[in-house]
Amino acid sequence: MTDAVAWRGWLLDPAPASRRQARLGRWYRAWMAFRRNGLAMTGLGVVLLVVLMAVFAPLIADPSAATLQVLTERLQPASSAHWFGTDELGRDIFARIVFGARTTLVIVALVSVIVVPVGLGIGLPAGYFGGWIDAVLMRITDIFLSFPRLVLALAFAAALGPGIENAVIAISLTTWPPYARLARAETLTRRRAEFIEAAEMQGASHLRIVVSQIVPLCLPSVIIRLTLDMAGIILTAAGLGFLGLGAQPPAPEWGAMVSSGRQVLLDHWWVATIPGIAIFVTSVGFNLLGDGLRDVADSRAA
Amino acid sequence: MPAVRIATVAEDGWVGRFAKPIRRLGRLLFSVALTFLGLTCVTFFIGRVIPIDPVLAIVGDKASIATYNKVKIEIGLDQPIPVQYWRYLVKIVHGDFGNSIITSEPVLHDLMRVFPATLELSLLALVIGVALGVPLGVVAATHRGRWQDQVIRFVSLLGYSMPVFWLGLVGLLAFYAELGWVAGPGRIDVSYDDIVRPVTGLLTVDSLIEGEDEVFWNALSHLILPASILGYLSLAYVARMTRSFMLAQLKQEYVLATLAKGLSPFRVVWVHALGNVWVQLVTVIALTFGNLLEGAVLTETVFAWPGLGLYMKNSLFNADLNAVLGGTMLVGVVYIGLNMLSDLIYPIVDPRAREQR
Numbered sequence: 001m002t003d004a005v006a007w008r009g010w011l012l013d014p015a016p017a018s019r020r021q022a023r024l025g026r027w028y029r030a031w032m033a034f035r036r037n038g039l040a041m042t043g044l045g046v047v048l049l050v051v052l053m054a055v056f057a058p059l060i061a062d063p064s065a066a067t068l069q070v071l072t073e074r075l076q077p078a079s080s081a082h083w084f085g086t087d088e089l090g091r092d093i094f095a096r097i098v099f100g101a102r103t104t105l106v107i108v109a110l111v112s113v114i115v116v117p118v119g120l121g122i123g124l125p126a127g128y129f130g131g132w133i134d135a136v137l138m139r140i141t142d143i144f145l146s147f148p149r150l151v152l153a154l155a156f157a158a159a160l161g162p163g164i165e166n167a168v169i170a171i172s173l174t175t176w177p178p179y180a181r182l183a184r185a186e187t188l189t190r191r192r193a194e195f196i197e198a199a200e201m202q203g204a205s206h207l208r209i210v211v212s213q214i215v216p217l218c219l220p221s222v223i224i225r226l227t228l229d230m231a232g233i234i235l236t237a238a239g240l241g242f243l244g245l246g247a248q249p250p251a252p253e254w255g256a257m258v259s260s261g262r263q264v265l266l267d268h269w270w271v272a273t274i275p276g277i278a279i280f281v282t283s284v285g286f287n288l289l290g291d292g293l294r295d296v297a298d299s300r301a302a
Numbered sequence: 303m304p305a306v307r308i309a310t311v312a313e314d315g316w317v318g319r320f321a322k323p324i325r326r327l328g329r330l331l332f333s334v335a336l337t338f339l340g341l342t343c344v345t346f347f348i349g350r351v352i353p354i355d356p357v358l359a360i361v362g363d364k365a366s367i368a369t370y371n372k373v374k375i376e377i378g379l380d381q382p383i384p385v386q387y388w389r390y391l392v393k394i395v396h397g398d399f400g401n402s403i404i405t406s407e408p409v410l411h412d413l414m415r416v417f418p419a420t421l422e423l424s425l426l427a428l429v430i431g432v433a434l435g436v437p438l439g440v441v442a443a444t445h446r447g448r449w450q451d452q453v454i455r456f457v458s459l460l461g462y463s464m465p466v467f468w469l470g471l472v473g474l475l476a477f478y479a480e481l482g483w484v485a486g487p488g489r490i491d492v493s494y495d496d497i498v499r500p501v502t503g504l505l506t507v508d509s510l511i512e513g514e515d516e517v518f519w520n521a522l523s524h525l526i527l528p529a530s531i532l533g534y535l536s537l538a539y540v541a542r543m544t545r546s547f548m549l550a551q552l553k554q555e556y557v558l559a560t561l562a563k564g565l566s567p568f569r570v571v572w573v574h575a576l577g578n579v580w581v582q583l584v585t586v587i588a589l590t591f592g593n594l595l596e597g598a599v600l601t602e603t604v605f606a607w608p609g610l611g612l613y614m615k616n617s618l619f620n621a622d623l624n625a626v627l628g629g630t631m632l633v634g635v636v637y638i639g640l641n642m643l644s645d646l647i648y649p650i651v652d653p654r655a656r657e658q659r
Binding site: 139140142143144146147148149150151152154155156158159231235238239242243244245255258259261262265266269272273275276279280283284287288291 | 333336337340341344345348349459460462463464465466467468469471472474475479592595596597599600603604614615618619623626627629630633634637638641
């Protein structure tokens, strides 16, 4: 107990002795502000739950049950053997939901991994160098920004063929522009700061300044934006899955599961409804988490 | 510095007064043209990267090399890419999107036929979304932190976390299958088909013009469920944006000044502050409308609504690339048009924006 108090004192020390202490202290204060926000904590809980469910999927549900077709047990309502019932091919819906979390999170993770570097790669030079580089890069960004997202993703998925990889490419292509704008705006506000000038006078190259001085300052707002975008990415991915352009059967994917439940909707409502609830709950979780993170960041800025 | 401004107006006279708006219009048109070019680049690229060989699709895999080459030259695939792009662009500008494989009619013709259904649905959804979303946003802002605010924020959070295709299915299950309050999928019952002559293409409007009450009520009962669901999703976004715009307005000093002058709080909020917010809302509404159009692909699939979205989805699964790209082009152009429109309206409703540029 005294250990915990000592740790707290060290973290909240108004005169930190090291950079590490200062940084950890800042994070701790942000965490305390975040913890007071009940809705945001709910969001964090939901997101953690989904992540854990995806990571430990084989321990939670029998891996073979997700794709195993038992035609004698088609369209059964919820029971102790099948918690969420079975679908039109006799597969256990609970197992498919659990393994579907993997599909969803893989898509979200891949989109993030593509979108953030591309956005930074376009936005940072635009803000840092200005002039015609800025003009050209931002024109390109504006062009992509005014494209209809789902329809373009649809056209891409149509041309490249259905599948997770192509869904990821299609979503990324229409998601990166706001990150470029964000990175540019953040860079512009820091560009004339004295610590940048100091680094310049020390002879640091442009690349070094951008990577070691500016990128770390952009990251917090990029991460918040990413959390807020997660729900949109999940919904777009589920939409593509619903249209048959995402993960291909028999792989469990929530959007595709809703779509296959449509045929039996009137008599067996659970087949289409339960995967939809999974999509909905996950995207609510990300939205609550993102809102909370933004509030914490805003209150520190003000 | 009023003296300087009077001088310039006097010197430049009539021309000078219009130079600024004209220059702004020019810049806007330039950026619209550039965006349009970008859009055509992307659709052209999609048309080229498709893994199927378009020549093979025409001649079949048993054709001789001579026939293959002849057809290849005929459809211009032997030309360098820039030349092919230029030809594509010229065709697009003339409204030639090629023929649809399914209907074997020009794609443009098909698009004109299906678009009114989508427009009818989106417009009603937009009206619902704005009529409810704006007041809710204002109330949330004036009651910041209290229960009204919490409830409204929560309702709109649920709205933009909702998978629209799922909400549509649940809505059909509840209001059509269980309660029987509304009509099911489709735009109108089969028995009422082809009674009304299309004038505007909007069934509800056309049936009113012809005085066919029964058709109107039937069309409306088909329309109301999808429109309400889309309206709810728009409401979520509109209310959220209205709230944050209003919060920014309520912080300003003129609010305090008008209150101090003795104006009723109701008038200050709903007339003065909201009046300033409309300017920003124009952009939000344009964006919402754009989202409704592209979301049509999902809703129209669920509700079997014979509009642009269903047309594109069906084309997609029949490998009808011309139709898919034509639809993409149409939505893209409307999108760009909406952006341009909100840019144009902005300085008209907000004099400050006129000075700045």
